[in-house]
Amino acid sequence: MTIVLTPYVSGGAQKLKAASQSPAGPKHGLTPPALDDAVHALRCLAQLRSKDKGIEKYIYLSMLKEQDPAMFYKLCLANMSEFTPIIYTPTVGDACLQYSHIYRRPEGLYVSIKDKGNIKSVISNWPRVDEARISVVTDGSRILGLGDLGINGMPISIGKLSLYIAGAGIRPTSTIPICLDLGTNNQAYLDDPLYLGLRERRVPDNEMTEFMDEFMDEMSVAFPKLMVQFEDFSTDHAFAYLERYRNKYPVFNDDIQGTGAVVLSGFLNAAKISSAVSGRPLSSHRILFFGAGSAGVGVASQLMSFFTIQGLSVDEARERVWLVDSQGLVYDARGKLAEHKKYFSRKDYEGPPMKNLLDIIDYVKPTALLGLSTISNAFNAEVIRAMSALNARPIIFPLSNPVRLSECTFSDAVENSNGNVLFASGSPFDPIEYNGKTLYPGQGNNMYIFPGLGLGSILSRAKSVTDTMVEAASLGLAESLTPEEHDAGLLYPRIERIREISANIAKDVIRAAQKAGVDRSPELREPNDDDVYKRVQSKMWTP
Numbered sequence: 378m379t380i381v382l383t384p385y386v387s388g389g390a391q392k393l394k395a396a397s398q399s400p401a402g403p404k405h406g407l408t409p410p411a412l413d414d415a416v417h418a419l420r421c422l423a424q425l426r427s428k429d430k431g432i433e434k435y436i437y438l439s440m441l442k443e444q445d446p447a448m449f450y451k452l453c454l455a456n457m458s459e460f461t462p463i464i465y466t467p468t469v470g471d472a473c474l475q476y477s478h479i480y481r482r483p484e485g486l487y488v489s490i491k492d493k494g495n496i497k498s499v500i501s502n503w504p505r506v507d508e509a510r511i512s513v514v515t516d517g518s519r520i521l522g523l524g525d526l527g528i529n530g531m532p533i534s535i536g537k538l539s540l541y542i543a544g545a546g547i548r549p550t551s552t553i554p555i556c557l558d559l560g561t562n563n564q565a566y567l568d569d570p571l572y573l574g575l576r577e578r579r580v581p582d583n584e585m586t587e588f589m590d591e592f593m594d595e596m597s598v599a600f601p602k603l604m605v606q607f608e609d610f611s612t613d614h615a616f617a618y619l620e621r622y623r624n625k626y627p628v629f630n631d632d633i634q635g636t637g638a639v640v641l642s643g644f645l646n647a648a649k650i651s652s653a654v655s656g657r658p659l660s661s662h663r664i665l666f667f668g669a670g671s672a673g674v675g676v677a678s679q680l681m682s683f684f685t686i687q688g689l690s691v692d693e694a695r696e697r698v699w700l701v702d703s704q705g706l707v708y709d710a711r712g713k714l715a716e717h718k719k720y721f722s723r724k725d726y727e728g729p730p731m732k733n734l735l736d737i738i739d740y741v742k743p744t745a746l747l748g749l750s751t752i753s754n755a756f757n758a759e760v761i762r763a764m765s766a767l768n769a770r771p772i773i774f775p776l777s778n779p780v781r782l783s784e785c786t787f788s789d790a791v792e793n794s795n796g797n798v799l800f801a802s803g804s805p806f807d808p809i810e811y812n813g814k815t816l817y818p819g820q821g822n823n824m825y826i827f828p829g830l831g832l833g834s835i836l837s838r839a840k841s842v843t844d845t846m847v848e849a850a851s852l853g854l855a856e857s858l859t860p861e862e863h864d865a866g867l868l869y870p871r872i873e874r875i876r877e878i879s880a881n882i883a884k885d886v887i888r889a890a891q892k893a894g895v896d897r898s899p900e901l902r903e904p905n906d907d908d909v910y911k912r913v914q915s916k917m918w919t920p
C-alpha cells in the first residue's frame with residue numbers, strides 16, 4: 378500500500394511506516410501479511426461508518442488523511458456525498474468549535490499578530506516539499522455562521538483545501554491551510570484553558586492592516602506562484618481586504634465571490650424552471666435577500682449579471698434586488714448604512730422601518746427568497762406559504778451554514794409549498810419522498826466553485842482573479858447539468874461528478890483569464906477548448 382508522508386507529520390508510527398516503504402514494495406515483516414489495498418479500503422470505510430458521532434468521523438478521517446493521504450482521497454472521491462458533510466459543512470463547523478479540545482497535531486501554518494515584523498521567518502518554516510500553489514487563509518473571525526472562533530477557525534482552511542485536492546486534483550503538497558491569529562473577541566475561548574490561540578482581544582483595524590500588508594507581501598515573495606483564497610473574514614474586513622489586494626495579487630474572497638458564483642448558477646437554473654411555469658420573462662424576477670453581509674451582498678452583486686445577460690441595464694438590474702438585515706428592509710431613508718449595503722439600498726421606499734419578513738414579502742412580491750442571515754427557521758411555514766401564494770414555483774434558498782443555522786429545512790420547504798419549491802441550501806439535506814416522487818435538494822455551496830476557479834487561476838498563472846473569471850466559473854457550473862440531472866429537477870450537478878465539473882470550470886476560467894489578459898501561461902493559449910480541457914485534466918493529481 379502507498380504511504381506518503383505529509384510535510385508536517387512526524388513521530389514513531391510514521392517513521393515505522395516510512396521504513397516499510399521501498400521501491401520494491403513494503404519491507405517484509407513491517408506490514409501484516411494479508412494487507413491488501415482494496416480490502417484495506419473496505420476496512421477504512423467500515424471503521425468510519427462504525428462511528429456514531431459526526432465529530433468522531435471527522436477525527437477518524439483527519440487521522441487517515443495524515444497517515445495515508447492516498448487512501449483518504451481515493452475514498453473521498455469514491456464517496457463524495459458521504460465524505461463532504463464530514464470534512465466540510467456541517468461537521469467541520471463542530472470541528473472548528475471544538476478545535477482546541479480535539480487537537481492532536483499541527484496541520485497548516487499559524488501566523489499570529491506577535492509575528493508582525495517577522496512574518497518572513499515564520500513563513501520560511503513551512504516545509505518546501507513542493508512549490509505552494511494555493512492557500513486558504515482565514516482569520517477565524519466569522520467561521521460559517523458560528524461567529525468569531527479565533528484560532529479554532531483552522532479546520533475551515535483545512536477542509537476547503539481537502540476539497541481542492543479531492544475536487545480539482547490540486548497536489549496535496551502544494552496547498553497551505555493558514556489561520557491568522559489576530560486575537561479573538563470570543564469570551565468563552567478567552568476563558569478556556571485549552572484554547573490554542575492568543576489570549577487577547579482582536580487588534581484594531583490599523584494594526585490588522587499593517588499585519589495583512591506584511592503577510593501578503595511575504596507570501597508573494599516566498600511563493601511566487603501562489604493563489605490566496607480569503608475565507609470567513611468578518612464582513613467589513615472581507616470587503617476591505619478583497620479590494621485592497623485583488624489588483625496586486627492573485628486572490629479572491631470565497632464568501633463574496635465564490636458564493637456569488639454558486640448562487641448565480643443555481644438561480645439561473647431555478648429561474649428557467651420557474652419562468653417556464655409562470656410565463657414571466659427571466660428579466661422580471663424579483664430577489665429578496667434575507668441577510669446583507671459579505672455573502673448576501675456578494676451574491677446580490679453577482680446576480681446583477683443574471684439580469685444584464687437578459688438585456689437589462691445595470692441600474693435596471695439593481696432595481697430587481699431588495700436587502701433585509703437585522704433592522705429590516707434596507708433603504709436610504711432609514712439612516713446611516715454600512716458601506717457594503719449602500720449600493721443595493723432602496724431609494725423607492727420612504728415609510729417607517731419594515732421589519733417583519735411577511736410584511737416585506739407582501740411589499741416586494743419576490744419570486745426568490747435567499748437566506749444568508751445565520752437565523753435558523755427564519756423561513757417558517759408562513760413565510761414559505763406566502764412565497765408559494767405569489768409563485769407557482771417559488772425559489773427559496775436558505776444558504777446559511779452549518780445546517781442547524783439554515784433558514785429552513787428541505788422538508789419544511791417542500792411541505793409548505795406543496796412540493797413546488799425550487800430549493801438550494803448551504804449545507805446538505807437528504808432527498809425526500811413526496812407524493813410518490815423523490816425530490817432532491819440543491820446544495821448552493823461555494824464548494825462547487827472554488828476548486829475549479831482555483832485550478833483555472835493556478836494553471837493560467839493569473840496575475841489577478843477578475844470578475845469575468847468568477848462569472849465564467851458560475852456560468853460553466855450552470856451549464857454542467859446532464860440531461861438526467863435536468864430531468865431529475867436538479868439545480869446543481871451531482872457532487873460525485875466534481876472532478877469533471879471542476880475541469881470544465883477551470884477551462885472556462887482559463888479562457889476568461891486569457892480574454893482579460895491576466896494569464897501568464899502561453900502554452901495554454903490553445904485555439905481549441907477541448908485541448909485546453911484535456912490539458913487541465915492531465916494536470917490533475919490523482920490519488
Ligand SMILES: NC(=O)C1=CN([C@@H]2O[C@H](COP(=O)(O)OP(=O)(O)OC[C@H]3O[C@@H](n4cnc5c(N)ncnc54)[C@H](OP(=O)(O)O)[C@@H]3O)[C@@H](O)[C@H]2O)C=CC1
Pocket residue numbers: 519520521522523611612631632636639667668669670671672673701702703704705749750751752776777778779782802803804821822823824
Ligand atoms: N452557502 C454558501 O456557500 C455560503 C453560505 N454562507 C453563510 O452565510 C451566512 C452569512 O454570512 P456573512 O454574510 O459572511 O455573515 P454576516 O454576519 O456578515 O451577515 C449576516 C447578515 O444577516 C443579517 N441578520 C442577522 N440577524 C438577522 C435577523 N434577525 N433578521 C434579518 N437579518 C439578520 C445581518 O444583519 P446586520 O448587517 O444588520 O448585522 C447581516 O446582514 C453564514 O451562515 C455563512 O455560513 C457564507 C458563505 C458561503
Ligand SMILES: CC(=O)C(=O)O
Pocket residue numbers: 466520521522609631632777778803822823824
Ligand atoms: C460555505 C462558506 O464558505 C461559509 O459558510 O462561510
Ligand SMILES: [Mg+2]
Pocket residue numbers: 521608609631632
Ligand atoms: Mg466561508
